[in-house]
Amino acid sequence: MLKSSVSQKTNTNKEKNKNPFTRKKRRVPVPKEYIHKLETVRYSKSTIDTYLYYFSDFLTYCRIENPDTMTDEQVKNYLLYLIHDKKASQSTQNQAVNAIKFYLEKIKGEDRKYYWIDRPSKEKKLPVVLSEEEVVRMLKTPMNLKHRCMLTLIYSAGLRVGEMIDMKISDIDGDRMLIHVKGAKGKKDRTTLLSEKTLALLREYYKKYKPKRWLFEGQGGEKYSSSSLRKVFHRAKKNAGIKKDATLHTLRHSFATHLLERGTNLRYIQNLLGHSSSKTTEIYTHITSKGMNEIKSPLDNLEI
Numbered sequence: 001m002l003k004s005s006v007s008q009k010t011n012t013n014k015e016k017n018k019n020p021f022t023r024k025k026r027r028v029p030v031p032k033e034y035i036h037k038l039e040t041v042r043y044s045k046s047t048i049d050t051y052l053y054y055f056s057d058f059l060t061y062c063r064i065e066n067p068d069t070m071t072d073e074q075v076k077n078y079l080l081y082l083i084h085d086k087k088a089s090q091s092t093q094n095q096a097v098n099a100i101k102f103y104l105e106k107i108k109g110e111d112r113k114y115y116w117i118d119r120p121s122k123e124k125k126l127p128v129v130l131s132e133e134e135v136v137r138m139l140k141t142p143m144n145l146k147h148r149c150m151l152t153l154i155y156s157a158g159l160r161v162g163e164m165i166d167m168k169i170s171d172i173d174g175d176r177m178l179i180h181v182k183g184a185k186g187k188k189d190r191t192t193l194l195s196e197k198t199l200a201l202l203r204e205y206y207k208k209y210k211p212k213r214w215l216f217e218g219q220g221g222e223k224y225s226s227s228s229l230r231k232v233f234h235r236a237k238k239n240a241g242i243k244k245d246a247t248l249h250t251l252r253h254s255f256a257t258h259l260l261e262r263g264t265n266l267r268y269i270q271n272l273l274g275h276s277s278s279k280t281t282e283i284y285t286h287i288t289s290k291g292m293n294e295i296k297s298p299l300d301n302l303e304i
Contacts, residue, residue, distance in 0.1 A: 028059035031067060037106050042183070044162055046226075054099035067103055075100060127253040128246050129287050135254060137240040147232045149198075149205045150216055150224070154248065156195040158255035158273050161230075161248050165223050167215040169206075174199055181274065190274045256284045 030052055038048045059067060061081060062074040082088040082096055104110045130138070139152055154164055163181050171180040177194045211217045216224040226248075233248045244250075256269050270281040 026060075027056060028063075028065065030055050030059065031107075033107055034067075034103055038102070041106070046162060050095050051099040051102055054096040055103060058096065058100055068108070070100075126283065126287055128244055128250050129257045130242065130244065130246060130250060130254045132258055134240065134242050134244075135251075135258075138236050138242065141236045141239040143232065143236060145201075145205050145208055146216065147236070149201050150229060151233060151236060151251065152198055152201055155251040155255055156198045157192045158252050158259075159192070160252060161226050165214075165216065165226055165229070168213060169211060169215050171215065172199075172202060174203075188274060188276075190271070192272045192274075253284075253287075256281070257287050260284050 034055065035048075035052065038051055043051070055067075058064075058075075058078050061078050062070070064070055064074065078100075079093060079096065082093055086092075088096070135155060139148065139155070143151075150164065153159065154161070157179050159179075159181065166183070167179075167181075171182065172194065173180060174194070177196070177199070178191045179194045180189065180191055182189050209217075212221055214221075214223045218224040218228065230248055233251075237246055252273070256273060259269050259272075260266065266278065266281055266285070269284070270278050273281060275281045
């Protein structure tokens with residue numbers, strides 16, 4: 001009886017494996033030329049990883065072995081799958097579209113053939129920002145000197161995570177009190193602020209850790225990983241008792257907002273952040289509480 005039961009179960013499993021809808025799909029790899037082209041255009045590692053993931057996901061979902069055979073209908077179906085089945089955000093949808101378009105335009109050389117795809121507009125959510133008091137609490141939580149240095153540097157200079165991780169010792173200009181950010185988003189170089197307190201902390205860090213090439217090194221002298229740094233941030237946030245849905249990038253948002261609240265011209269903030277358009281920087285005017293505290297509700301003027 002037991003033998004019969006086992007046999008029946010085995011047969012059922014075999015039937016499941018024959019069913020293409022219950023069998024797990026083999027992930028279709030992206031062509032080597034796609035990877036090579038991504039590397040030659042000097043995209044950031046984060047962007048390369050994102051494009052590789054979504055292009056492979058598209059090929060896998062549509063069961064496309066040869067990308068040259070992809071059709072308009074398959075692209076549409078994949079986007080509908082992301083929207084309805086995966087409940088993907090508009091930002092994720094845009095990333096997937098860009099990954100597909102990169103192959104069509106950069107590899108196949110097709111001129112705007114797939115620009116007909118309705119590109120979803122990005123949700124206009126206001127970024128999360130920490131108060132100055134919350135930043136103080138976070139940076140004062142117990143952590144080692146390297147971790148404190150990294151979090152302090154991101155906030156004090158308004159850096160993106162990747163910009164700080166890619167930073168070399170020579171990018172810190174203590175004489176001119178500037179930080180050189182090279183090959184930033186959009187392949188642009190810029191300079192930003194070097195705080196006196198940050199410089200003092202960096203000098204203390206340098207004496208203790210003696211980095212060789214990268215300003216912040218991980219194991220084996222390689223660049224410190226962004227995933228490790230995110231863990232450092234979330235641990236510090238938890239220890240500081242901060243309940244907001246903040247990420248490492250929140251420190252950059254907080255830098256800009258705090259400068260604006262203290263009267264810094266929006267144009268200067270735009271340059272420090274490396275924004276191409278002032279419209280990107282203007283979002284911080286919707287976050288700052290400066291001036292709001294001085295406005296009284298009309299109700300408060302009524303004798304009731």
